[in-house]
Amino acid sequence: MTTALVTGASSGIGAEFARQLAARGHDLVLVARSAAALEQLAADLRAAHGVRAEALVQDLSAPDAATRVAEEVAARGRTIDLLVNNAGFGTAGHFAQIPAEREHEELMVNVVALVGLTHAFVPGMLARGSGAVVNVGSTAGFNVAPYFATYGSSKAFVLSFSLALWSELRGSGVKVLAVAPGPTQTRFFERVGTEKAAIGAKLAPPEPVVTSALRALDRDRGYVVPGRGNFGMAHLMPRRPRKLLALIGRRVTRQVADALSPSAAR
Template identity: 50%
Template sequence: MSKIDYRNQTTIVTGASSGLGAEFARQLAARGSNLVLVARRAGRLESLADELTRAHGVTVTVIARDLGQPDAGRSLRAELESRGIHATGLVNNAGFGTHNAFGDEDPDRLQDMIALNVSALVDLSRAYIEPLTSAGTGVLINVASLLGFQPTPYLSAYGATKAFVLSFTESLWEETRGTGLRVLAISPGAMQTEFFDAAGSQSADYGAKRATPQDVVRIALKTLDRPSGPPSVITNGRALAVASRFLPRRQVVRFMGSTQRRAMSHA
């Protein structure tokens, strides 16, 4: 089996109202996949659904939902299957981060972030791992981050959630080998998306050019097309992740901390 044929498949994309999620939807639709778009902003989802239906003739279902609520994955699957929609692919893209000293973080905001970045992703993956595996042709893409490769002061909780996503997804890659399901964690560096505006992190690019969502998604789908592809891929800013493997841990943390302080002072 080589390049994935997405025709006659249905892929769920979370966080699909903008940025990386919307671009996953566009490129998957261009490849012929039917879609389920999930996010809180119904208006944006409806506009994107109309665009993709007109451009590619695919079926697009819109679900306006806060995935940070308990049992997000199980309740979504139940709702979709009650409509006769059986997904063969899942892109766990929904998530957010905050850029602050940990002692200054809002506790409720932290809990919401962990619920969305970790709990919802795990619940969605668990809800769909069996149907995706049995489909034999499906995909599971979890969006991690370059910041998941090393501690990141002032983005401490966010970076830790992405380290979890990376480790979790690579484990699933091994568990599902030979089933036909292709699993991939993608780790973007700085990107030209709304995420960086929401996080308040305008300058922490670590010397790398910001990638476009188009480039990141193109790399992700191209990686999945490889019959024996890797469990994860860094889409941009790879030098930072490589350096963190070889430099002393103390030096890595100090560098990340000083970089983040500079970013916060210029925000």
């Protein structure tokens, strides 16, 4: 039986990945900061699907988070066959007003931990000739995102990094997938600080997002943008000139900054 490690598994898309992977028969290592939520989800999955599901509590903003997770996985005698890098959060507002330490934590979770965990587990997958990595990005990674500058840029990294690895590892037996959801019913907007951050968008439930992701992984698609509207937003906008796109994006997202000013997202 294969084992999947899912970060950010305590709620939202991460918890849904855990549920759908358990239904497929995967054992699970669930990673997040919330011990109570992880333990409850693990118990529910064991009862519902008869899989081995364990909680691993770790703050992924810590500098050595990926190393700690990998060491704990090894200490438990687990081999990771599928890595789901779902953990992440966003900041929004006027860049100069957002605390630098908060954005540092954001990059540690969205980028550094994601790369570190991929480094930790991909070599073993390559040695076995099988495995997969799923990195959860965002449609924000396709376009310039004023007032979400650090968040959007971190998700652009996730897309580029994932597709580079997908190309590099083709033929090795190891699959890589980037998932770029649009606005989804998660704690993202709560953590950003205002529901206005959704900019009037209809929030999709996590279930179809994860279903689309796993279907795309099965087909080794490289990346997927769940939802037709999201796909259009990500691909049909003109790519040039970039400065014009930045100015257009500013008009769309300015209401978020105004709603948050003078405080940044917490």
